[in-house]
Amino acid sequence: MPHYEDYINWRRTFHQYPELSDAEYETTKRLRRILESYNITILDLPLETGLVAEIGQGEHFVAVRTDIDALPIKEQVVHEFTSTNEGMMHACGHDIHMASILAVATKLKEIESQLAGRVRIIFQPAEELGYGAYHITDTGAIEGAKAVLGYHNYPTLDIDEFAVKSGVITSSVDRFEFKIKGVGAHAAKPEQGNDPVIVLGQLINSVQSIVSRNLSAFDNGVVTIGEVSSGNTWNVIADEAYVQGTVRSFDEEKRNYIEKRLRAIGSGLAEAFGVEIETLYHRLPGAVVNDEKLTEDAIEVAKSVGYNVSIMDQPLTIGEDFSGFSNKYPSVFVFIGSNSEYDLHHPKYDPDERILEKVPDYFVSFVQKLLNEQSK
Ligand SMILES: [Zn+2]
Ligand SMILES: [Zn+2]
Numbered sequence: 001m002p003h004y005e006d007y008i009n010w011r012r013t014f015h016q017y018p019e020l021s022d023a024e025y026e027t028t029k030r031l032r033r034i035l036e037s038y039n040i041t042i043l044d045l046p047l048e049t050g051l052v053a054e055i056g057q058g059e060h061f062v063a064v065r066t067d068i069d070a071l072p073i074k075e076q077v078v079h080e081f082t083s084t085n086e087g088m089m090h091a092c093g094h095d096i097h098m099a100s101i102l103a104v105a106t107k108l109k110e111i112e113s114q115l116a117g118r119v120r121i122i123f124q125p126a127e128e129l130g131y132g133a134y135h136i137t138d139t140g141a142i143e144g145a146k147a148v149l150g151y152h153n154y155p156t157l158d159i160d161e162f163a164v165k166s167g168v169i170t171s172s173v174d175r176f177e178f179k180i181k182g183v184g185a186h187a188a189k190p191e192q193g194n195d196p197v198i199v200l201g202q203l204i205n206s207v208q209s210i211v212s213r214n215l216s217a218f219d220n221g222v223v224t225i226g227e228v229s230s231g232n233t234w235n236v237i238a239d240e241a242y243v244q245g246t247v248r249s250f251d252e253e254k255r256n257y258i259e260k261r262l263r264a265i266g267s268g269l270a271e272a273f274g275v276e277i278e279t280l281y282h283r284l285p286g287a288v289v290n291d292e293k294l295t296e297d298a299i300e301v302a303k304s305v306g307y308n309v310s311i312m313d314q315p316l317t318i319g320e321d322f323s324g325f326s327n328k329y330p331s332v333f334v335f336i337g338s339n340s341e342y343d344l345h346h347p348k349y350d351p352d353e354r355i356l357e358k359v360p361d362y363f364v365s366f367v368q369k370l371l372n373e374q375s376k
Contacts, residue, residue, distance in 0.1 A: 001106065002103065004357060007103045007356040008356060010099040010102055011095050011099035013030065014027065014094075015082075015090050015095040017085055018089055019088065020069060020071070021126035021132065022049060031051060032051060035051075035053050038106050038109050039109070040053050040106070045141055048125075050123050050124050052136065056118035057117075058118055060117045060146050060371075061119060062118075062147045063145045063325070064104055064119060064149045065150040067097055069129075071092060073088070076347040079350075092128065096355055100363075104359075104360050104363040108364060108367060116372050117375060119371070120142065124136050129321075130285040130319060130321045132324075133321045133322065133324025137325065145325075147294055149298075149333075149363060150322045153335075153351055157336065157339070158339050159352050159355050161307065163309070164309070164311065164312065165295070165312040165314075168250050169315050170317075170322075171249055172247075172284070172323075173246060176244065177280040178241075178244070179240070180203070181239070182195055182238070182240065184239030196230055197241055199269055202269055203243055203265065204228070207225060214257070221247065221254050223245065224248075225245035227243070262279060265279075286327060288320050289323070291326075298332045306361075336358075337355065340352065
């Protein structure tokens with residue numbers, strides 16, 4: 001039976017060997033080895049990476065989910081388990097998630113004969129790309145789940161802190177791109193070209209007007225341009241320019257509206273300046289929506305295992321592809337403190353490992369509670 005020290009070791013090993021989304025081959029093998037060493041059943045599913053394990057018996061089941069991928073970030077934290085995979089880092093704490101959910105699996109395995117149902121433990125790939133949840137749901141392995149439970153470690157909360165809210169808890173995350181095609185020329189002869197950089201400048205301003213001028217004071221949304229590029233020297237008018245960024249919103253109506261405005265800005269500026277503008281809008285994960293009853297249950301269970309629970313008054317503007325589960329099955333996604341000075345996705349992100357003390361208890365108690373209720 002593994003203990004806290006084992007959880008720490010698992011986490012450090014995952015941390016040392018991070019792998020990018022949809023390429024978590026060694027991570028999957030490592031997970032498989034650990035699960036098999038505790039005789040935990042792994043479902044036979046057509047997954048390239050990631051896996052689903054199963055514990056218990058009976059007709060109904062609940063699911064617990066962790067993500068397993070890392071980010072293309074060069075780690076700046078120095079410890080004995082610093083990433084040795086060049087340019088990759090578990091900067092979102094999915095190493096913590098994996099270790100804690102492995103702990104959940106082994107704890108549940110130990111009480112398997114007492115479980116009043118089954119639990120499917122999801123080790124999901126490609127969360128950072130926003131669609132890994134669908135790799136799992138596409139296999140049908142979660143079809144019929146009575147509940148799906150998940151969490152994210154959260155740096156600004158202390159390790160005994162737990163935050164949740166009913167309803168929408170994370171925003172939808174979309175990506176937009178503008179590809180501007182002008183006409184290049186000698187920098188001294190602008191009349192012979194059609195400068196895409198001028199259009200780019202207009203586009204930046206216009207895009208910023210969506211939230212400030214089109215959404216009401218009571219609506220929420222974020223539109224951020226993260227990248228612009230054009231040209232490569234001082235005395236040439238470039239022939240192309242490129243802009244990309246992200247949209248965060250909390251309901252479908254605003255999401256659709258922002259997309260419509262972005263497209264209108266693209267076509268309007270193309271018309272006004274006589275350039276070609278291709279506007280691309282990529283819909284990534286939708287908002288995670290917590291089930292009301294499960295949220296109440298989560299609060300009760302969290303308190304029972306010793307967390308200080310706070311109810312969030314607003315959703316977070318981060319994205320989370322747990323929405324791939326929450327939009328199909330009753331779900332609850334929570335935030336548990338990891339007490340790091342630096343934020344998620346930062347090269348110095350350094351979660352407090354003591355988060356691994358209580359997280360397993362929360363999920364084990366929650367699973368037991370739900371299975372007991374279901375069997376009544
Ligand atoms: Zn992340
Ligand atoms: Zn994450």
